[in-house]
Amino acid sequence: MIKNSKLPWQPLLHVLLAASATVTPLLAASADSVKDTPYFGTLALDVDLRDAPRKLFHVHESIPVKSGALTLRYPKWIPGEHSPSGTLDNVTNLKISAKGQVLSWRRDLVDMFSLNLKVPDGVAQLELAFDYLSPAGGGEFGQSTSATPNLAELEWNQVTFYPAGYAVRQIPVVSSIRVPSGWHFATALDSKVEQDGTIRFAQVSVEQLVDSPLFTGVNYKQIDLAPGASVPVRLNVFGDRDANIQVTPEQIARHQAMVKQAVALFGAQHYGHYDFLFAVSDKTGSFGLEHHQSSDDRIYADFFTDPELFARGAGLLPHEYVHSWNGKFRRPAGLATPDYSAPMEGDLLWVYEGLTEYLGNVLTARSGLWNAQQYRDALAMTAAQMDHVPGRAWRSLQDTADAAQRLYYEPRAWVSSRRSVDYYPEGELVWLDVDTKIRELSANKHSLDDFTHAFHGIDNGSMKVTPYRFDDVVATLNGVQAYDWRAFLTQRLNSHEVRAPLDGIVRGGWKLTYSDTPSAFFKASEKANKVTDRSYSLGLIVSAGNDKGAVNDVIWGSPAFDAGLTPGMSIVAVAGEEYSSDELDNAIATAAKSKKPIELLVKNSNSYSTVRLAWFDGQKYPQLTRVEWQPDRLSDITAAH
Ligand SMILES: [Zn+2]
Known part of the structure; x- marks a missing residue:
């Protein structure tokens, strides 16, 4: 339900540069001076995701202001990411105007995330228009790919400026989105869909908005994880292909059991309802980001259909769910x-x-x-x-x-x-x-x-x-x-x-012991991470992905370390044969019998050399072994x- 109507856009009738081309740098409001009292107006934020398949988000924002010096902030320290990881570099085409006039602004010289400007006399509201360039690859968390031809993941901190000087829980905001035709959406925000397809959200604080990401996509399934409970918990699954979001009754039952076990573990709930926003896609980043009433969860496309990947990734949703209590409600x-x-x-x-x-x-x-x-x-x-x-x-x-x-x-x-x-x-x-x-x-x-x-x-x-x-x-x-x-x-x-x-x-x-055969879980982990992990024998993790043979990591002080291997090298051949993980394992087995070092041909930048690994103890994979003198x-x- 929408409590406040959205503020109307001021038509840009007179697009003129403000008289002064330069703005004197102003002192940015420091965190110490943040007021914990209500902001005097309500922000209005409209995000058009209809170009999400092109990784372009179009944003309009109205910010009630008073005349004089003003600092606008773009979120820098992102809750749950524990770091100054705000996606400032993806903001483009920013235009700030008031009463049809474009206003000049200048970035703070110390805090890159703050824009300083002078609000002219008689102006009570700023209009911001900008585009958000959703990343095409790489990066962590919100800096990773968040839009594909079939789905998009919106973190509101990426599309929101807010006035400095007030605690974000004290700044009210109403928001809306447009999504591509036929796309579904899910979020912890209360919403109403209008006839023209605009989705409007109930007024919340900027803090709650940023804490309530939104997923949208063409392939969508919502699953009730707390049937009959007074506090709803829902699993909202999005995927690039319909086949990816087919969840079996057994998988549903286990996730429902997880919710029951969590509520029993804590004995209280700190949300009115909870929505897992779950994207199963190999085209977006892979991570989880906790929120109070929801979580932004992204994992392999084949999570529900490949039992190995299901096992490897099954801990993601429980982890993010626990954060509603430990991290969001109770917080350092x-x-x-x-x-x-x-x-x-x-x-x-x-x-x-x-x-x-x-x-x-x-x-x-x-x-x-x-x-x-x-x-x-x-x-x-x-x-x-x-x-x-x-x-x-x-x-x-x-x-x-x-x-x-x-x-x-x-x-x-x-x-x-x-x-x-x-x-x-x-x-x-x-x-x-x-x-x-x-x-x-x-x-x-x-x-x-x-x-x-x-x-x-x-x-x-x-x-x-x-x-x-x-x-x-x-x-x-x-x-x-x-x-x-x-x-x-x-x-x-x-x-x-x-x-x-x-x-x-x-x-x-x-107790921790080692076996010469890997557990099914260890193998699933190698598959999910696309690596050949011989950390506990050779001290070596080698890529099994497109750059097969690349040395991803070397354990410091291990046989691989002593032989001179370094991350960034690639293994070209093992004992004279072209590199494969099977050849590497054959060589480990042979060395255990012959007691002769394992010979690798490695490429380091443009140089080739032969290294010898003195490892004669065969395979070693971690496992737990029962200690009978202790209760289990x-x-x-x-x-x-
Ligand atoms: Zn966590």
Whole structure:
């Protein structure tokens, strides 16, 4: 239902350049001066997506203003991306006008995302017109491809300027879109479709608009994930082909079970309704981005039709769903910023992302999206990966969180040395450590489920962001089970030990070991990532995609490292035969018998050379093996509740 009618467009009768060709740089309003009081007018935003197949979004925006100096901001720090990743560079053809006159503006010389201008006397409203050039390839999150001939994913922060000086939750906005003929749409916003095809959305704040992305496309299916429940949860599936969005009754049942398990895990819901926006496409980026009442989820085209890819990707929706509680409702104080220009602090991302990774994977198992074996195989991969990180000698887990705003965009090479966003995988290990410790100390009376009830399960129905600090995490843990949690967590966060924190797995009744055959989950992961992963034998990850043989990464200190291999090289031949993953595996087997090094012909830029890998122990793939002297707590944790 639309509460406020849209402000009318001022016709551009007199398109004239404003008298002054230059604008004196003005002081940009700083985050400190952001007012937490209602903005005096309502923004109106109209986005035309009818050219989405060409990756062009056309935007008109009206902004009520007062005369004098004004700073308009384009969103820079994007919630959930934890970094200044706003898509400023894709804005083009910007024209700002008032009463039919084009106004001059000048970019702030320090903050590129701020435009300064002088609003003439007597002007109460600005009209902005611009185009958004939706990316054609590459990039992370919202910077990745978001439009194909058959579907488009709209993140409102990419098409919205807002006036500086007010908290974005205090700036009201009404919006509308046009979509290509015959395309469906889904969003968490309340909407009404008009006769001419314009879709109008109820008035919300700029914060809620940006928190409510929209998917549109020709192939669409909506699935009820909470049948009979008072709080609706829907799965909205979009695909480039109709065949991609065929969801089996069993897949639906497991996702419905996931919703039930999540509500049971937290004991409260912080949304009026929840919409998974799910694109299964190989043409758009592949990621998930959390929102309060929805999530922007993108994965392989064959997710629903290829059992291996389904297994590999099944954890995506549970992860993003958990974020509604852990990240959106309960949010680290450093990430609860008043607008998109205030810098974010990522120091608690080991809670925001690490706990979400842990709980998301637990829910994936509790719902049957994974069986217990798949959960353990996924955990074994995480444990092995984190247990081969020599970089922990110089960089702590805490520092990966502190540096989050850089790490999402760093090269995926030498990752074991530079460290990456390890607060996800290592955060998962730490929270498993916490969960099993609570269970051990309380003789199984308590668990991390009690923590989630106490920490996230408060104020049922409330969507008000509730910030927390490290002390709040410690205090809530102590409320569940008395222990020196501050020391426990601090030790793991600041550790420079060579080994990963694997105590939680052992306390869970299992241990990390290696097998000469890969698990089905490991193989599915190689297939999804288009790699040949020999990290734990040769210390080598090789592309199996179009650039087959390219060295994607080398584990620091591994046999491949010692032999001189480097990311960016490509392997041309193995033991005199043209490179293939089969030839590589044959060579590993031969070397284990002959005890002679593996000979590779490699290309490094324009130079060819032969390298010899001294590896004689055959294949090594991670798995979990039962520790009989411990109770099988992992199975307790992953059983349906
Ligand atoms: Zn996440």
